[in-house]
Amino acid sequence: MVIIIFKSELGMWFDNAIGKEKIQSIFNNEFDIQTIEIDGFSMVNLSDLRFNLFCKNVPKKFPDKWSKNRFNALNLIITFGDVIRLDVSGSRVGLLCLPTTISFTGCSEIKVKHDVLNLYCKSKFLTIESIRPYLDERWD
Secondary structure (H helix, E strand, O other): OOEEOOEEOOOOOOOOOEOHHHHHHHOOOOOOOOOEEEEEEEEEOOOEEEEEEEEOOOOOOOOHHHHHOOOOEEEEEEEEEEEEEEEEEEOOOOOEEOOEEEEEOOEEEEEEEOOOEEEEEEEEEEEEEEEEEEOOHHHO
8 A cells, every 4th residue: 555645836736737627626626635545557648657546535525426325535547648757666565655746837747755666757747537436445
């Protein structure tokens, strides 16, 4: 399990992301990610780095239709598109770390530094692909 804390040096991590409207409409522009598990990341579409994340901290406001089914987390898929630079070294995941995400117009970055994993990705843009309710049995 990888638990990470996203922080942005320039406002919210999603301020310049493509698809930020999902957060604005679903969560009233309040999705300050605190505790995240990285389920995985992979290169897709020739030069995009996609992350599959689970967020344990569910915002207070969410769609009423989500209440019909039980959930205790959110599944968030984000993509760093058109990667300019990618450096990954390490031997495993399953660690606590404090990554930094930065999203400008025309440039987005994520940095993870830990004893067993270092990851740096710089891309031309950040896209919020999807946000869905998720039931994680470990977090009951």
